[in-house]
Amino acid sequence: MQSRRSFIKVSAVSAAMAMAGLVSFGVQAADTIKVGVLHSLSGTMAISETVLKDTALMAIDEINAKGGVLGKKPEPVVVDPASDWPLFAEKARQLISQDKVAVTFGCWTSVSRKSVLPVFEELNSLLFYPVQYEGEELSKNVFYTGAAPNQQAIPAVEYLLSKDGGSAKRFVLLGTDYVYPRTTNKILRAFLKSKGVSDADILEEYTPFGHSDYQSIIAKIKKFASEGKKTSVVSTINGDSNVPFYKELGNQGLKATDVPVVAFSVGEEELRGVDTKPLVGHLAAWNYFMSIKNPTNTAFVKQWSAYAKAKNIPGHKDKPLTNDPMEATYIGIHMWAQAVEKAKSTDTDKVIAAMAGQTFKAPGGFVSTMDAKNHHLHKPVFIGEIRADGQFDVVWKTKGPVKAQPWSPYIPENKGKKDEPEKK
């Protein structure tokens, strides 16, 4: 199969190159700023990432409608890395060297971010990464607008340990087999140990990307749950595997009141095609939910609905949904525009300096602040229960925004690491 796959790769790359060539011939005007959008529009991650591309385009449209940045119009360059990690790096290089983008918004999985990171560092370009991740990384060229573990994973598990979360004593750490779930679970294991949960009470399970048969996993969870006190599942399953996972969960009658599942990569969008009635009460931890009630969010949802209808976005034109990574993308683009205005330049280093301390009134209901040093946002944390209609009820939240800790204190090797990028 190797030859077949590499053939696909080669043909995809050449097709993309041809397209990119057309784009750069088409527009050469000096009064635009090129902005890269690097999200998988096909493959296993398309279920999550496609909508981020549309969110980015919407935010760019909005900025343009208000007169652009520095009097110039940001102009999106969209590429499709097709859930293929090495292709992410090729596409990133193409965006930066060929299309000369000033900034790139993109990636979902950590493995794709790790793949493009050397490219952005080598060519000294900017990446805005909009998804919660495992931390353990701090690059001067990246702004992380999603949550670090202490802004999502740790509070979620704390909630499970609490009385309202069901006072869980045993944990199944279930994930897709790649860097984000593995690292997050390493942190969670250390955290749980510090809370007195022994190794025997933790079960770690991984499945490949695109896995679709969750029968044995659910059977295993049931068995594990029957062997001791209250059990909870922490799911870091990513991509379209979530649909068969939740279908199986519902069909096998594993109820949230018995074994609650808290997920870190499942939001409104991932649950779109799933019958959520049997899933009521299962949890997700995010920094934003569509159901949050405040004027900024109402406006955001309305804006998205109108945009989805106008652009005829499949699915969203009939049933518009917003979710956390969309919000993070939206915040990221606006903050970048503000920083460019402040720096009066799109030069990478000047923009990085201007990003420190930027604020933006986020749909999540708080003013999000970019930390002065560590390239992460201060974000509030929400824990929601799945409702029968596929939305989430917020059952717990932090009092205000929480500062990110990219270097988790629960990993011993992190001791003494500086809370800011090394290279300057």
Next chain:
Amino acid sequence: MTPARILARLVLALGLLLAFAGARAALPEPLLLRLASGDNDEKVAALGEIAVSGDPVALHVLPSGEMLAEQPEDAEDVRVNNRVRNAISAAIAAIQLDAADPAVRLEAARRIRSDATPELLPLIDRALAREQPASIESLLASARARVLVESEDASVRLAAVRTLGESDEAELKQLLLPLLEEGNEPEAAVRAEAKAAIGAINARLQRDEYAGLAFTGLSLGSILLLAALGLAITYGLMGVINMAHGELIMIGAYATYVTQNLVRAWAPGMFEFYPLLAIPVAFTVAALVGVLMERLVIRHLYGRPLETLLATWGISLVLIQSVRSLFGAQNVPIENPQWLSGGVQLMSNLILPWNRIAIIVFAALVVIGMTLILTRTRLGLFVRAVTQNRQMAGCVGVATPRVDTVAFGLGSGIAGLAGCALSQVGNVGPGLGQGYIIDSFMVVVLGGVGQLIGTVYAALGLGVVNKLIEAQAGAVLAKIAVLVIIIVFIQKRPQGLFAVKGRFVEQ
């Protein structure tokens, strides 16, 4: 607390009071107000009191979880989470122990068994005193034992442990585990009894586990079988290395998607039955694509396997890209109808999902149908004749080119059927077929090329072996192990499980 929140809460409290005015007389108002309070501890405590009271009037006040989940537009606070939901259903169950309908009582007893508290003991005793069907009685007995296992009196504890040992519910085992230690249980007799009880429960759980394992293996096997059956005709019988087989499956799945949408738009009342309608549609569409493929490309390449491989692979790319252009690169949502959702509880710890049962039955039907076509019809006779000896068949007057087309169309149509079935368990996207092409070839080659029965054995065998390894070593390792096993097997026995004897082999 913001004024808005206070207001929202008052509205809710008043709503509860007004909506259930009948209940107001019986339940003390402070209790109702506590139910509407923002504090979950308070709510759970109030629900506990209601449960102990066993007052049926409270049933009107305790709405189902769904009703509470409907939030007023501007409400900000949550009123129900898993903990409260649990307490509500426990309270409802406690009250319904007295219900007239035995089915309701059975459900309530099942619920009480996992939520029994010492305070509920009088209610349980009262229900036990009544005449009950055996199933309810045993549930109530374990509920009672659940409480009494913590009793002061050693003989009561002993009896309770004995009762728990007879139960088949896995979670009750947790109650017995602490009794094994001397620190928790001073009485040696009780400890021994607890050990025996745990042993008995474990044996039953083990049995459930094996049954579950067999079912999951069978389910995976039936999926592999469906995916491979079409290929067993096109590759197995006809010898066409059809790399586009996976894409024919994908087309069947998309045909199901389109049928679902059409039924929803034109006959919403029939939505429950759209999969039945989708079966012939998926077959026809995939068969048509197959016939086109055969007529336009494959027939010019008979006897040239390498070129066939390349050409069909090219077709597969064309098909993937066309579907991507038509329907978009994202997965399309396919909904299970109600009768394919949920499952049947076979044993306490084993639920068999309906969609998987349906697929097993469907796979069996397809195999039977295909066998009948191949062995009992004129077409089947011709297909077998042509595959065994093309020249001779032509000599006695069989129109071999036509038979080729029809046979290829049949194989493609069956791939379409597989797509229709797979859409009920997995994701439907343009890349769907690529995940199944390797598995399909694996099954056909392992089973022995040219042998239908070999395909059946190979698919079921692979399914069970895969699930057995998965249960021990996890999904990632299982995949690797299965591939290694197949490589070793094919090395030792290149002709597969069932070899075709006779002239065909030398061809």
